[in-house]
Amino acid sequence: MKRIFSALLALAIALSLAAAVAPVRAAGGKLVAITFDDGPGPYTNRLLDGLAQRGVKATFFMVGSNVARYPDTVARMYREGHQLANHSYDHSDFTGLSDSGVRSQISKTNDLLSKAAGKGSVYMVRAPYGSTNARVRSLVGAPLVYWSVDPQDWKYRNATTVKNAVVNNAHDGAIILLHDIHSTSVDGALAAIDVLQDKGYEFVTVAELFRRRGVTPENGESYSRCKPNGTDLGPVTSPSISSRAVDGKLEITLTAQPGAEIYYSLEDGNLNQESKRYTGPFTVSTPCTVWAVAAFNMNGSRSATVQETFTKPTAQAPTIQVTDGLLTLQTETTGANIYYTLDGTVAGLDSAVYTGPVALTPGTVITACAGGGEYLTSSQVQAVYSHLGNFFRDVFPGQWYYPDVDAAAAAGYMNGVGDGVFSPNKPVTRGQLVTLLYRFSGADPAAFGESPVADVKPTAYYAEAVAWAYAAGIVNGYENGKFLPDRPISRQELCKVFSAYLSSLGVEIAAAPGAADKYTDCGSISPWALPYVEAMTGLGLVQGDTTGVFRPAGTATRAQAAAMLNRLAALLESQDGLEPAEPEPTEPEPVQPTAPESTSTISN
Numbered sequence: 208m209k210r211i212f213s214a215l216l217a218l219a220i221a222l223s224l225a226a227a228v229a230p231v232r233a234a235g236g237k238l239v240a241i242t243f244d245d246g247p248g249p250y251t252n253r254l255l256d257g258l259a260q261r262g263v264k265a266t267f268f269m270v271g272s273n274v275a276r277y278p279d280t281v282a283r284m285y286r287e288g289h290q291l292a293n294h295s296y297d298h299s300d301f302t303g304l305s306d307s308g309v310r311s312q313i314s315k316t317n318d319l320l321s322k323a324a325g326k327g328s329v330y331m332v333r334a335p336y337g338s339t340n341a342r343v344r345s346l347v348g349a350p351l352v353y354w355s356v357d358p359q360d361w362k363y364r365n366a367t368t369v370k371n372a373v374v375n376n377a378h379d380g381a382i383i384l385l386h387d388i389h390s391t392s393v394d395g396a397l398a399a400i401d402v403l404q405d406k407g408y409e410f411v412t413v414a415e416l417f418r419r420r421g422v423t424p425e426n427g428e429s430y431s432r433c434k435p436n437g438t439d440l441g442p443v444t445s446p447s448i449s450s451r452a453v454d455g456k457l458e459i460t461l462t463a464q465p466g467a468e469i470y471y472s473l474e475d476g477n478l479n480q481e482s483k484r485y486t487g488p489f490t491v492s493t494p495c496t497v498w499a500v501a502a503f504n505m506n507g508s509r510s511a512t513v514q515e516t517f518t519k520p521t522a523q524a525p526t527i528q529v530t531d532g533l534l535t536l537q538t539e540t541t542g543a544n545i546y547y548t549l550d551g552t553v554a555g556l557d558s559a560v561y562t563g564p565v566a567l568t569p570g571t572v573i574t575a576c577a578g579g580g581e582y583l584t585s586s587q588v589q590a591v592y593s594h595l596g597n598f599f600r601d602v603f604p605g606q607w608y609y610p611d612v613d614a615a616a617a618a619g620y621m622n623g624v625g626d627g628v629f630s631p632n633k634p635v636t637r638g639q640l641v642t643l644l645y646r647f648s649g650a651d652p653a654a655f656g657e658s659p660v661a662d663v664k665p666t667a668y669y670a671e672a673v674a675w676a677y678a679a680g681i682v683n684g685y686e687n688g689k690f691l692p693d694r695p696i697s698r699q700e701l702c703k704v705f706s707a708y709l710s711s712l713g714v715e716i717a718a719a720p721g722a723a724d725k726y727t728d729c730g731s732i733s734p735w736a737l738p739y740v741e742a743m744t745g746l747g748l749v750q751g752d753t754t755g756v757f758r759p760a761g762t763a764t765r766a767q768a769a770a771m772l773n774r775l776a777a778l779l780e781s782q783d784g785l786e787p788a789e790p791e792p793t794e795p796e797p798v799q800p801t802a803p804e805s806t807s808t809i810s811n
């Protein structure tokens with residue numbers, strides 16, 4: 208009993224070890240490539256039926272003139288995963304042809320095969336009669352494939368004789384030569400396959416025989432077998448098709464084993480060398496069908512084609528609204544549920560189902576999606592009911608600017624650009640900056656006349672602010688007398704404007720020579736800007752990013768402006784009698800509509 212137990216244990220260990228090294232199988236699988244020459248012919252379809260019943264992939268060395276006669280048979284061979292190969296155009300002896308004659312025999316047949324396999328396919332070559340020499344080998348531009356088992360089926364024309372010859376001479380790594388233009392060869396081949404499969408042989412294409420043993424056939428070299436060498440990389444496995452709903456569409460991801468290419472189609476399952484090659488997830492509209500195949504070589508070294516049909520429509524993503532701390536969710540898809548979470552986690556079919564308004568506590572991240580029933584799940588939407596009671600769709604806890612934007616919005620220094628959108632990474636223009644400072648200052652609008660610069664129209668939203676800024680000496684425009692209100696403001700310009708603003712309030716700004724030396728890019732600060740950057744750094748209004756980079760010429764973002772306004776307010780509160788005004792509620796701020804999103808991590 209104990210002995211049996213030990214044996215079982217040893218077996219279990221052996222099995223688990225085998226499972227761990229599954230991708231590269233141990234040697235021992237007997238592989239054999241069966242090949243058929245001179246066709247296609249009238250018996251080839253019967254052969255293909257028999258091969259399909261037996262799950263066998265073969266290699267067909269075809270004569271071009273017959274390919275032209277039986278194009279549907281060739282298309283079927285390719286579709287069923289057999290390897291198409293070249294056996295000249297009219298079965299001429301290559302050694303008796305001119306250079307151009309050999310090339311023409313190869314290229315004419317290749318072109319005919321490509322009608323099934325697609326342009327760009329590679330075809331192995333078998334020279335008629337096996338007749339070749341160094342000149343021919345250099346001309347064919349492909350590996351030359353011969354045989355190690357020759358039952359001389361063209362001579363005997365007897366199915367049993369052919370079968371016995373194949374069975375008796377087969378060996379691991381063999382390439383078997385047969386001719387599908389003889390009915391007796393078709394019968395003999397299928398009978399031999401039955402016997403050899405029972406003996407543990409696996410029938411593969413010539414391309415697969417070499418690939419699985421890790422051998423790469425080279426152009427101009429001759430091969431007649433592929434001996435076992437301890438390597439079997441295993442068959443090509445079909446790709447997996449996975450999907451997820453994104454913005455009302457379906458994102459498809461295809462996955463295959465390492466080294467294999469994936470070809471796919473949304474139109475039909477007849478994939479070939481010219482089909483779309485998968486390079487990454489793609490989106491489709493439902494309903495649709497995806498066909499896909501994994502291949503090391505689409506001609507003879509590929510997986511079975513897989514397909515998946517997607518019929519469910521995708522639900523429209525819900526919209527999130529928070530008013531006075533009350534959450535409402537809506538989707539335009541009738542019949543779809545809305546699922547939501549309030550802890551920042553992904554919403555899905557397991558999440559709470561929305562049934563009516565929900566009271567929120569400040570600091571809540573809302574995540575929602577729509578779906579269920581007859582619908583694919585929509586994309587996720589997120590928003591936050593902030594710690595200070597703001598509603599944001601694009602500012603979240605965990606982002607460096609969240610506390611600053613939240614505080615600036617709560618204090619009324621900055622509003623969103625409308626409907627919960629703050630656009631934290633959009634650049635701040637010169638017009639916007641003076642508007643923010645003007646609002647921050649609480650200055651009396653009646654005190655200022657028309658803007659003194661030509662490029663600021665009286666109707667512009669920033670006209671009053673620009674007039675105030677000129678009167679207060681905060682800005683003085685460019686040399687040509689223009690203000691350039693739509694120009695993004697750089698971070699060093701921002702320092703100059705803030706310095707001027709503080710001066711206009713009577714704050715004494717101490718020079719801080721050397722304060723900017725801590726920035727790794729200190730040398731790129733413009734000489735005119737250096738005193739301002741130093742002074743603002745000395746006051747703690749700017750500080751560079753976490754890696755010590757200041758980016759003086761970089762565009763200042765709305766998030767950075769919010770941070771500076773908060774610091775400015777704190778600074779003024781610490782000065783006697785210079786508290787910032789309580790700003791009036793104002794209209795949303797326009798942002799540059801086409802400005803690029805900044806990915807900068809500069810916290811100011």
Ligand code: ZN
Nearest residue numbers: 244245335336
């Ligand atoms: Zn031949």
